[in-house]
Amino acid sequence: MKLRSLIRSSCLVIGITGAFGIHTYAETIEDLEDRQSELQNERADVQQNIEDARSEVNQVLTDLEELNQELEQLNETLEENQRTMDETEEKVDQTENEVDQLEDEIEQIEKDIEIRREIIKERLISYHRNGGDIAYIEVILGSKNMGQFISRSNAVKKIMDSDKQLIQEQQEDKATVENKQNKVLSKLQELKDMQTELQGMISLIEDQKDAAKEKQKSLKDKQSELLALQDELQIKDSELANMQQQVKNEIAQKQAEQQTETIVLASHQSSGNDEGSSVVHTSKSKSKQSKQSQQTKSAPTANGNISTAINSGYAHLGTPYRWGGKTTAGFDCSGFIHWAFKQAGISVPGSTAGLSSTGTKISYSQAQPGDLVFFNTYKTNGHVGIYLGNGKFIGSQNSTGLAVADMTQGYWKSKFAGHVRRVR
Template identity: 50%
Template sequence: MIGKRGRKLKKSVVTLTTVVVVGLGSAFFSVDTHAESVNDLKQKQSQIQDDREEIKANLSDAESKIADVLIDLEELNKEIERTNNALAKNEEKMNETEKDIKATKEKVSELEDEIAVLEDAIEERYNILKERVVSYQKSGGDISYLEVVFGAKSFGDFINRVSAVNKISDSDTKLMEKQEADKKAVEDKKEEVVSKLDELKEMKVELEGMLATIEEQKSANEDKKATLKDKKKELVTMKEDLQVKDSDLASLEQDVKQSIEDATAPVVAQTSESNASSSNESSDSAGGKLSTLSSEKKSTPVAVKGNGNLSTAINAGYQYLGVPYTWGGKTPNPGFDCSGFVSWAFAQAGISIPSSTAGLSGIGTKVSYSDAKPGDLVFFNTYKTNGHVGIYLGNGNFIGAQSSTGLAVANMSSGYWNDKFSGHVRRVK
């Protein structure tokens, strides 16, 4: 879209420069040719003005998109910060879990060693008892007792049989029972620790999955951020290109205006040498300014009368006319955005109002534009409904911080601001 418009503008510039040179060169030879050239110049002047209005509309659109990108970047940076915090917390939890797993494994190993010692002690006691039984048998013991004892299928069964036949001392029996109870307690403890170890391992697997997901989110957010930065760069470049084209057209418009004034001035008889000199100078004037950036002339500001503190708010900005537009700016240095300026101006009068267009659009009392007075707030539908705001000065003029001009007085009776005026007017007091 910008490329096509750029070619259109370049074509208009070349065509218009040619018309200016030829028109001015022939203005001194014929009344008919003179009239035709002036009409042609006026048509071209109108064309330039239309092109400038279109460029300003595109500038406003680019600025609104840049604003949207900046908002998206701010939200994305917050999301990235939240993701990084979540990642850090999960990594910390992962480290704690790995430490717990290591400690639990060491505990399991200790319990296994403890169980092994108990099993050795029980086995040793078991062998001692068997020797006692053999000795008892050699000394003429009851064979039925031996059959009962050696018929045991397990150590527990052995103890039960020995106790049943009452051939082992009570102290030995109690010792054996205690060792068996100790072994069971250790095994129960080991089972509990192993269960905890399994839980920790499952938690580690879950944490690993969460970390992988967060890393993916982090990577996706970084990609989005890079895309938004590229988009911002592209829009800023587009904006700068549009500003240059508008400046070129402004310079050309001024040249055409001067050429019209020169062409409609009374013709004075001059020598051929003088005519040639005037023609060359006019041609140079029409074509030589295309590469020079120029700013529109500003009329001398006139203080607006109002009631009490309201006059202070209305006139506060005049001393800072030309201060550049700064997104989010609320002071003369480094500059204002539209709502920041309005809030600042009223603050100079001791009146506190919001510093956002959304907040300003609902304060005070709504009035019709036909009843608007100096000091009322006027709103314009730029990149959104009521996206731009200024302070009404009367006679169709307002003062505000515009992205294309900085802080300036603008007319809303016709042209771009008339088209964008939403009809929404608020009276603060």
């Protein structure tokens, strides 16, 4: 960080200028001119440090502004998710009421079924004679004449058809109740799963807010430290300017004396009997270190269709996060993975649970662009993205939408546990 180097260099300048303040008298014009040159160099260093500190302050202000915007966006996303959570809770309550109503309905239908059973039972008993067991065929055969036979046959047929209809209605009622029960319970489970997902997202946003606030505090502390350093450097610059003026005045005075006392000065210099103490100056050597360019390790190159999956997202950066989304109108994390690989003609699951077991598990040290990286957010493997190389990944984040993020620092580093899958 530049701040530490600024503090070290400013302390060095302060120490040197303090040493200059010990002697306010130089013996010769050459000594004074050397000192003037050194003061000028030191003042240039101080002014450069002031400029560096000012640049860092400006960068900190820019970072703070971006962080404030990020916090504002996080708050908006949090409010939106909280509204969705409230709506989901209302739906859960409504569905639970439906379950209660359905239980009452089931109870009533079971009572109706029991009544129908009693009717059938009584109808059968009505054909018993003196405690004897007479079947329908006996009723028919017991007819005294053809008219009675036909009448009894028609009656028995109607009774049998009615009994058959009652039994069929019983079975249909049971099927209807079971179907309603399954649908309502499925709906209730779906809503509860959605509650869990939403709660996880809210927790994720809260974590991101805490991380952003911690960074905000760090930046404000840095800003205060830089401003204090700026003030101190400004004071030192003023002191150096005053010392420069003093040396300039001394040079002018020496030049005037030299013009009027040339002979006396020459005599004193040749005899070596100069009055006053001589000041020994040590030349100050400065070595400036050349800046070494840091060579960034190039990432492995993805081949074939995997490259298509990687590159498909860049044209849609900024696409908003949408829970369950799998289109360019809005993605959630697993929905984006499903969509991106689909562009490359590769079929992968559309959920983090499914993706976490897709392909082959590899170590992070073997990761190549196109591999899937997982993060333990609100749950194990709760978030997923496509690795791009050099510690970067692309994914649909709840707070930023589709974006490229750094998994080597900050929030994502803390949530990455090394789970990487290769889809090949």
